[in-house]
Structure formats: structure tokens, C-alpha cells
Amino acid sequence: MEYRNAIFIITEERSCQIYNVGEEFKVEQNALTGPEGKPVCLVLMNELLKALVEKKSMQRFSPMGPQRVKFECGGCSGMIRFEFKKEKDFATLQMKLLAVAEQKARMRHLDRFYDVLRGLDIFEPLNDDSLRDLSAQLQLKVFEANKVVLKKGEPGTSLYIVLEGKVAVIGDEGQTLSEMGVGKIFGEMSLLSGEPITTSIHSREKSRLAVLSSKDFKHVLNRYPVLQVFFYRMLVERAQANTMRAGTISSGMTGRLAEINPVELFQLINSSQKTGKVQLTLDDGSADVTFHEGELIDARYGELAGKEAFFALLAKSEGNFTYTGGLTAEESTLPVIGGFMGLIMEGLRRVDEQRS
Incomplete structure (x- = not known):
């Protein structure tokens, strides 16, 4: 018996680096093609072609009746088993139409x-x-x-x-x-x-x-x-966000406010006694918040400055930020704007009132 038009299907896979269970290999006019978008494993292809060339029986008889013969490929670090999926009386054109139909069915749910x-x-x-x-x-x-x-x-x-x-x-x-x-x-x-x-x-x-x-x-x-x-x-x-959550921050770090909100970010800078500037890019503009040894010394957000700018930023949940260490000589002379924890508590109270 000659298997010029046939389909083999993978039924078992252990640590194969390429293929998955359920993927198929089609033989059409003795030309073999594998799953779309996957590299070709020459070891597996050789096993499939060997089964065809040697015209091995694709079925065996058992007390349970006819059973499909399983073939095995173990030529590398992984192992897969595959079996013959019978294609009876399909001409070349019919196989092409079948392949197109199968592809459309597979893509329909993603389309x-x-x-x-x-x-x-x-x-x-x-x-x-x-x-x-x-x-x-x-x-x-x-x-x-x-x-x-x-x-x-x-x-x-x-x-x-x-x-x-x-x-x-x-x-x-x-x-x-x-x-x-x-x-x-x-x-x-x-x-x-x-x-x-x-x-x-x-x-x-x-x-x-x-x-x-x-x-x-x-x-x-x-x-x-x-x-x-x-x-x-x-x-x-993500690694930077995890580092900041662990309680450390360094110059050049960037992140998203969706991953660490302004309150957490500013508290991290305060607890680490950092000196530097946080630059924020928001949907309605940009902002700068400046710290000296962890204490707030300046904040700019649109037309707002000082405490009012700082309070407004605490409510933000979307946007990006960059932390840069160090200050200019002029910035280093700016006075502290109140006690940091007092500012945080006041700002959160205002945020709650606005949301209410």
C-alpha cells in the first residue's frame, strides 16, 4: 500500500523543543510539510519518511480491535510519538482544499x-x-x-x-x-x-x-x-518596579504610575533620603518634584507650584516617571516645604474629599 497522501498527528510530547501535541504533518505527492511557522526538524522528518518509504503497516490488530500504530522520534533531547491519521480516497486537489478549510477553521476564532x-x-x-x-x-x-x-x-x-x-x-x-x-x-x-x-x-x-x-x-x-x-x-x-517596591531606587530609573503610585514613589524617596528629581509625564502635561535628602523642596505641575502641585500629583494613577539623582547648586539652596509625612497626610485627605 502506498501512502502518497497522508496526515500524521503528534499524540505525545516530552520536552520536544519544537512541536506540540495535536500538530500535524501532511504528505502530499510524497512531499512532507509540517506545522505553519515552525522550523523543520530533520530527525522527525526522516522518521516520517522512513515509515512511508518502508510502507510500514499503519494499523495493528489487538483484542480491542484494530489500533493505530504509534511511531516515535527520540533523536535529540526530547521525545515525541505520532500516529497515522488516515486520509482515505483524497486526491491532491481535495487535500489542498481540506488543508485550506482546516486553516480557515483554526483562524476563524482569532479573526x-x-x-x-x-x-x-x-x-x-x-x-x-x-x-x-x-x-x-x-x-x-x-x-x-x-x-x-x-x-x-x-x-x-x-x-x-x-x-x-x-x-x-x-x-x-x-x-x-x-x-x-x-x-x-x-x-x-x-x-x-x-x-x-x-x-x-x-x-x-x-x-x-x-x-x-x-x-x-x-x-x-x-x-x-x-x-x-x-x-x-x-x-x-518590571524589574525596576520590583526593585522600587523592595525599597530601593537609583538614578535613571523609569516606570509607570500604574505599577507604583505617586504616594509609594515619594515615600520611597523620602525613606531612602534621596536627593534628586522626579520628572512625570502625564496625560495633561508634565511635572517635576524635587527632593533633598528625602525632603520635598519643590514641585511644579502646570500652573501649580509647591504644596498645591504636590497634592494634585498624589491623585494621579496614569503616566510615566523618571528619577534622576543630584541637584544643581541653585536647587540645593531651596528650603524644605513642610514635614514630609504631614504633607502626605494632608494630600491624601484632599484626594479623598475630591473623590467623595
Whole structure:
């Protein structure tokens, strides 16, 4: 029997560096093609072609009836098993049409959310064709409300993109630390750093997530080097935020107010008795806050100055900041603007009154 038109499917995988369970290899007129967007493993291809050339039986008989024969590839550090997925009476044209139909079916669920993917900063450097190729690597997962998506302490296995719904970052005491909606990405830090997951993620409501496995994540970075820059910058920013939360800050540090709010940032500078300036870029302009040995000596925000500028900045939750150490000779002579903790308490009282 000649298997000129056939499909093999991976049924088991252990530490294979390239392929996943469920991925298929198509033989058409004795030409072999693998999963789209994946590099070719010559060892596996050789095993598949050997099975075809030697015309090995694709079935064996057992007390349970006919069983598909499993083939194994263990030519490198990993191991995968695959079996013949019978393609009966399919002509070449029919196989091509089948392949097109399968590809369309796989992409249909992501096409619905293409605009979400297109609008993400991470994918902005990719043209439409590249983004669609990358989307072919994504799997769609649906989580009902209040389900565990990621659990703290477990190894990171995938990157997640919220396509629909909302998820929450959950603290050790079960409290909600933050929420993420459509377009947000999580899980990438464990993949980049190799460290276990640091916080648990739960679905706040029914959510649809695009999932990229760690294996495919590495292939994506290799295929699209421009994405490496994005993730490297994300890794640096997150590391800086963690450093600041640990109680240290150094000149040149940058970050987002969404990760460390102005109150925490200013208290960190005060407790560390730092001398320098925080420059903030906000949606309605820029601001400067100057410290000398941890004490506030100047603040500028639009038309506001001194205490009023400082109080107004405490309410900000969106924007970027940069801390630069050192002052000019003139700045070093500025007097302290009141006791720092007194200013913080007064500013928080005003924020609460405004929100009320």
C-alpha cells in the first residue's frame, strides 16, 4: 500500500523543543510539510519518511480491535510519538482544499479578535501578514467567571492575551490587587525570567484568552526579532518596579504610575533620603518634584507650584516617571516645604474629599 497522501498527528510530547501535541504533518505527492511557522526538524522528518518509504503497516490488530500504530522520534533531547491519521480516497486537489478549510477553521476564532491584536503595542511593528502568521500560533481558551487561570508558584508555561472579559490579579490573602481587561498581556514575565508565577490570576467574568505556549513563544521571538526589544524593555521596567517596591531606587530609573503610585514613589524617596528629581509625564502635561535628602523642596505641575502641585500629583494613577539623582547648586539652596509625612497626610485627605 502506498501512502502518497497522508496526515500524521503528534499524540505525545516530552520536552520536544519544537512541536506540540495535536500538530500535524501532511504528505502530499510524497512531499512532507509540517506545522505553519515552525522550523523543520530533520530527525522527525526522516522518521516520517522512513515509515512511508518502508510502507510500514499503519494499523495493528489487538483484542480491542484494530489500533493505530504509534511511531516515535527520540533523536535529540526530547521525545515525541505520532500516529497515522488516515486520509482515505483524497486526491491532491481535495487535500489542498481540506488543508485550506482546516486553516480557515483554526483562524476563524482569532479573526474575530484581530482588531484587538492589531491595536496592541507589542504587535505594532508587525505588518498584517506577519501578524496573521503569528496568530496561527495562538490557541483560544475560554474561562468561566471566578476560575483560576494562573496559580502562584507554578512554572510559567504560556503567555496570555485578554481578548474578551476581565481577569484579576489576586494577592496572598485573596484580595484583588488589580484587574486587566481587553488587550492586556500577562504570563510573559515567567517565560522571560524562567521564574515561577509570582501572583495568581483569576477570571473576574467569562473571558476569552489567546494563549501562546512557552515553546511557541520562543519561536515567535526568533522569527520576529523586533518583538525581543519590546519584551526586553518590559522585563527591565518590571524589574525596576520590583526593585522600587523592595525599597530601593537609583538614578535613571523609569516606570509607570500604574505599577507604583505617586504616594509609594515619594515615600520611597523620602525613606531612602534621596536627593534628586522626579520628572512625570502625564496625560495633561508634565511635572517635576524635587527632593533633598528625602525632603520635598519643590514641585511644579502646570500652573501649580509647591504644596498645591504636590497634592494634585498624589491623585494621579496614569503616566510615566523618571528619577534622576543630584541637584544643581541653585536647587540645593531651596528650603524644605513642610514635614514630609504631614504633607502626605494632608494630600491624601484632599484626594479623598475630591473623590467623595
